[in-house]
Amino acid sequence: MSADNAVETTRAADGRKRLPRAADLRRLGRAALLGPSGRGRFPDAIEHLAKVHRARHPGADIDTLRRAYVLAESSHRGQMRKSGEPYITHPLAVTLILAELGAETTTLTASLLHDTVEDTEVTLEQVGAEFGEEVRYLVDGVTKLEKVDYGAAAEPETFRKMLVATGNDVRVMSIKLADRLHNMRTLGVMRPEKQARIAKVTRDVLIPLAERLGVQALKTELEDLVFAILHPEEYDRSREAILEHATGPDPLAAVAEDVRTVLRDAGIAAEVQIRPRHVVSVHRFRLKRGDAELGGCDYGRLLVLVGEDADCYAVLGELHTCFTPVIAEFKDFIAAPKFNLYQSLHTAVADRGGRIAEVLIRTRRMHLSAEAGVIALGNPYAVAETPDAEDGERVDPTQPGWLSRLLEWQRGAPDPDTFWSALRDELAQDREITVFSADGGVVGLPDGGSCVDAAYSLHGEGAHACVGARVNGRLAPLGTALRDGDTLQLLMAGSETDTSGPSPEWLEHARTPGARIAITRWLDAHPASAAEDEPATPALRTAAAVLAPAADPVAETDPPGAAVRLARCCTPVPPDDITGFVIRGGTVAVHRTECPTAARMTGSGRASVPVRWRTGSGSGYRATLLAEALGRPRLLADLTEVIAAQGVGILSAAVEPPQEHRVRHTYTVELPAADALPALMRAMGAVPGVYDVYRAQRVAAVQA
Known part of the structure; x- marks a missing residue:
């Protein structure tokens, strides 16, 4: 078999390359056993691999691939797959999948060797000595843990190990995804129950990981393969609808030609393709439409490829000018890329005949990233060339926040079951939002x-x-609940008052496994703290330290025999501006001049009585302060502690029931001196969670 004929890369109707299919790879696998080619340089089995790799990486070190293949073939010799094929066909197929997606030489080398340590006598030390530390790391990352050592925990612990390795090098997961794709293609030889188990793990873990790493080419095929196993009837219905649609003329072709004409007349160099929907995509679209039949334009989308970012917006402008745009369908993933490297403009337009076509607009570079994700980056850990980078610093252009988050919480997962459940919960989230921290993060x-x-x-x-x-x-x-683009400032307790902790209620608001695991671990370690977070009861509404009231007369009036008392609605203290009103029994009630009660009495025609502060008064100043805060454990204790530290006595305290997690504390205090009030208010305002402290200004009933 000649090298060029070993695998024929298929193409879709839109000219798009398809990944090599199982039948092609079986032919290539058989070539693995035929020995070296006539030219004596490469085994026939990897001649096509070398050709595909050099097309994307002209300067690639093909000799390294040859040596890796020779080691893999010799170590797997005699081993057979359940399908009856020589085992070497599997690592060869996985490597060709990655090569078609543009993976660099190190990834392909590790892919050829990815099962040698697990299934043969080859050791990691041998791999490292022969091919270097990076290849050794990648092979180790995808090597499964032994069931004999881990029992039922082997699978979750293998994924934990693999994810930790991926945190240092995303190429580990690239190899795993290609490995799972080839295994799913050949899953038909397994028992139905085993097919279902593998398909469910693929659905719950591998497909979401492919989505997060942006490898759409792998994700879409995995989705279809899983769908066929777990939902065969729905799969058949959608597939039959696609096949029936393919028997007639495609209305998208006419729309595509109109788009080409519009862009050509506008002088925009662009390539317009038709992108057929895959089976799961058609199924989802049918569910979205309900019982309505899909139209001819619903089985695919138009893809417009251009050279530069600015051209994308030029195309968008022409389409929205010459066709009728469906504004609700417009999304700009160029200005705001998705978390998985994806960039594109999405829109939908209607032509003169009323046919609605979805359109994707992107540059060729964006298209490569959309199809292959992190694999298209080549080696994403090349030494940084930026002036401020340190020597040898590894830069990850993907900066996958979801992966950092996952690695953080997995360290706190106490057992494999918790990890496995939390991992699936994490990956079940359909989309991500980006939140900007007030400190620039x-x-x-x-x-x-x-x-x-x-x-x-x-x-x-x-x-x-x-x-x-x-x-x-x-x-x-x-x-x-935060929304995409929100700016967030977190208010944190200082170290000197770091006696608070999470409330059990936080578990109701935590959607990420990392938050839930951390909160649960803290609550388990502090069981007594949970009680402190209960809503305030009457017993808690009175502070522990209640002092006897001080004498009221700290203000005096111009007549030497009138009784004077301070109004409780505003509790004035020196040097507040004050005014008085005569109430029942001839007593003069003293208010702050800005008190709403005083303003209401003045407005109703009540005559005020001139009052002034008595000079030389030593103590007995009362004030009522309100502290508004976000509810948390120990808030009452922290506020009363701060008040006591200022040398201020608490006459009474009340805590209102929380409303939307906000609480209001009211304290009537006795000050040692009039000038102690500003310092007290500042100290209360510094308590973590308190966002406002102010003097009482409530409207009170006026006694006649």
Whole structure:
């Protein structure tokens, strides 16, 4: 068999390359056993691999691939797959899948060797000595843990190991995804129950990981293969609808030609393709449409490829000018890329005949990233060339916040079952939002993530000290669901008052496994703290230290025999501006001049009585202060402690029931001196969670 004929790369109707299919790879596998080619340089089995690789990487070290293949073939010799094929066909197929997606030489080398350590006598030390530390690391990353050592925990612990390795090098997961794709293609030889088990793990873990790494070419085929196993009837219906649609003329072809004409007349160099929907995509579209039949334009989308970013917007302008745009379908993933490297403009337009076509607009570079994700980056860990980078610093252009978050919480997962359940919950989130921290940081969260989730994503277990948040500059409860583009400022307790911790209620607001695991671990370690977070009861509404009231007369009136008392609605203290009103029994009630009660009495025609502060008064000044705060454990204790530290006695205290996680404390205090009030208010305002402290100004009933 000649090298050029070993595998024929298929193409779709739109000219798009398809990944090599199982039948082609079986032919290539058989070539693996035929020995060296006539030219004596490469085995026939990898001649096509070398050709594909050099097309994307002209300067690639093909000799390294040859040596890796020779080691893999010799070590797997005699081993057979359940399908009856020589085992070497599997690593060869996995490597060709990656080569078609543009993977660089190190990834392909590790891919050829990825099962040698697990299934043969080859050791990691041998791999490292022969091919270098990077290849050794990648092979180790995808090597499964032995069931004999881990029992039922082998699968979750293998994924934990693989994800940790991926945190240092995303190429580990690239190899795993290609490995799972080839295994899914050949799953038909397994028992039905085993097919279903593998398909469910692929659905719950591998497909979401492919989505997050942006490898759409692998993700879409995996989705179809899983769908065929788990939902065969729905798969057949959607596939039959696609086949029936393919028997007639495609109305998208006419729309595509109109688009080409419009762009050509506008002088925009662009390539217009038709992108058929895959089976799962058609199924989802049918569910979206309900019982309505799909139209001819619903089985695919138009793809417009251009050279530069600016051309994308030029195309968009022409389409929205010459066709009728469906504005609700417009999305700009160029200005705001998705978390998985994806960039594109999405729109939909209707032509003169009323046919609606979805259109994707992107550059060729964006298209490569959309299809192959992190694989298209080549080696994403090349030594940084930026002037401020340190020697040997590894830069990850993907900066996958979801991966950092996953690696953070997995360290706290106490057992394999918790990890496995939390991993699936994490990956089940359909989309991510981007939240901007007030200190300049950026955090990615699942859609619907709360301030609690953001706190643990940004600070790990340091988020235990979070006492409040501002969202877009406004105070908000910690349970607030964040939206894409929100700006978040977290209010943290200082170290000197770091006696607070998460409330059990936080678990209701936590959507990320990292937050839930950290909160649960803290609550388990502090069982007594949960009681402190209950709503205030009558017993808690009175502070522990209640002092006897001091004498009221600290103000005097111009007549030497009138009784004077301070109004409780505003509790004035020197040097407040004050005014008095005679009430029942001839007593003069003293109010602050800005008190609403005083203003209302003046407005109703009540005559005021001139009053002034008595000079030389030593003590007995009362004030009523209100502290508004975000509810948290120990807030009452922290406020009373701060008040006592200022040398101020508490006459009474009340805590109103929380409303939307906000609480209001009211304290009537006795000051040692009039000038002690500003310092007291500043100290109360510094308590974590307190966002406002002010003097009482409530409207009170006026005694006649």
